[in-house]
Amino acid sequence: MTSEPVLSIRDITKHFGAVKALTGVNFTLARGEIHALCGENGAGKSTLMNILAGVLQPDEGEILLDGKPRKIASPSVAQSLGIGLVHQEIALCPDASVAENIFMAKTSRRRSLLMNYRKLERDAQKVMDRLAPIDVRGKVGDLTISSQQLVEIAKALTLDCRVLIFDEPTAALTEAETRILFDIIRELKAQGISIIYISHRMAEIFNLCDRVTVLRDGRYVSTEDVANVTPDDVVRRMVGREITQLYPSKQTHAEHSGETILSVRNLGDKDRFANVSFDLARGEILGIGGLIGSGRTEIAEGICGLRATIEGKVFLHDNPQTIRTYADAVKSGIVYLSEDRKGSGVFLDLSIAQNISVLNLKAVTGHLGLIDAKAEGQLARDFARKLGVRMSHVDMPVSSLSGGNQQKVAIAKQLAVQPKVILMDEPTRGIDVGAKSEIHQLLRELARSGIGIVVISSELPELLGLCDRVLVIREGAVAGELDSAEMSEEAIIRLASGLKHTNTHASEHAA
Ligand SMILES: Nc1ncnc2c1ncn2[C@@H]1O[C@H](COP(=O)(O)OP(=O)(O)OP(=O)(O)O)[C@@H](O)[C@H]1O
Ligand SMILES: [Mg+2]
Secondary structure (H helix, E strand, C coil), rough: CCCCEEEEEEEEEEEEEEEEEEEEEEEEECCCCCEEEEECCCHHHHHHHHHHHCCCCCCCEEECCCCCCEEECCCCCCHHCEEEEEEECCCCCCCCCCHHHHHHHHHHHCCCCCCCHHHHHHHHHHHHHHHHCCCCCEEEEHHHHHHHHHHHHHHCCCCCCCEEECCCCCCCCCHHHHHHHHHHHHHHHHCCCEEEEEEEHCCCCHCCEEEEEEECCEEEEEEEEEEHCCCCHHHHHHHHHCCCCCCCCCCCCCCCCCCCEEEEEEEECCCCCCCEEEEEECCCEEEECCCCCCCCCHHHEEEEEEEECCEEEECCCEEEEEEHHHHHHHHHHHHCCCCEEEEEEEECCCCCHHHHCCCCCCCCCCCHHHCCCHHHHHHHHHHHHCCCCCCHHHHHHCCCHHHHHHHHHHHHHHHHHCCCCCEECCCCCCCHHHHHHHHHHHHHHHCCCCCCEEEECCCCHHHHHHCCEEEECCCCEEEEEEEEECCCCHHHHHHHHHHCCCCCCCCCCCC
């Protein structure tokens, strides 16, 4: 790579009030390379990419394209310069069709009143088909998050980019979808397009990328050829220390109370799952594995009143519960952390403090029935400290936090209710390695304090490392249960896919 870089970032600094998100950051992107950008939650990755995409303006520093200094004053300037960004947070219009969303960026530029609708749909379908069989006439709001993520990617593929940025594109994708995306990214590279790729998954970075740049606390740390470093090296540069213990120790025999806290019996809804039964003991962390789309989320939603069930029962300490709404579930002591933090996890416009107390207003309401802001702030500060949320103040809106820190607020919000049972759907998605092990540690402590925890995860190492037992779901039914002695990646995959024997490795999802 001797030719002039496509893109050079020089000494970029960016403040948000008192928060110094970026300090003197340098970065160069070579023509036709795939360049990974790594760093802990809040390291400044998305901020830097938003500056490149014209969404944010830097306080200092300059950006050179083909050696020429450029001011990227707005997203449309970025687009005309050939810089495209696949956002970390899905930024689609839920009420518009897939086709309209895919071409929104382009059409808004032309503001053409006489759009040829048929042609728009045909073109959109062509782009979409490269990724997945999604009908572009459907409404985006009706799609799963995984499909929405693919639409977000399709949208970026329609722009004529020289530089294409992917900010954690695979967080919501299946392994098969990830493989298709990687093929497309490699194709783009072969066409001479330069790619910046952000991910917390080391396996992806080492599989896909040519070079890797690490940021820490808003500062540039290093850039290296991927061939010359190991995942451990990258993690060490990211966190500035060695992570010795990735997972907390599991439940000991003595800790196993045997006391059942939650029982689910023959639960079924209209179409997605049927006859689901399992028990959860006090102090236990039960993993739920299975392919994306197998019905795991729907089962969790069925248990906590977010989805109508037509058969079966949920018991807490042997008492049958009537759970018709999520408020019923919370009252019973069951909470659910949804996989889609933007949809139902957190309110982006509310403050960190308001989010954390929203399910537990009782605790922060004074005797006149007014919310006691001081109590609210204290509650939030306690939980934010426990979870290590990186923030300047609890009164800041959640939208001001980095993606991973928003996830921690979503977890804090559920914990603030002091639940008996907590169901978590992909709790560490988008969370960096360091924070992830902190969250795992916290879950184990919560279990030790007597809570029952259910963790739905598509990451096999997480199921194996964290959970005491794993239930595998296939096509809306329990395909099998594995105790700690039987648990292995292969055993889970075999049950999840219905195969008798397999040698498959879930390499792309390894942390
Ligand atoms: N609009 C904003 N207002 C205030 N602070 C902000 C804003 N956007 C980002 N920040 C802060 O800037 C810092 C960098 O955030 P950024 O989103 O760039 O992190 P990141 O590296 O993308 O993290 P993640 O892996 O969690 O996505 C964080 O401390 C964040 O709280
Ligand atoms: Mg980010």
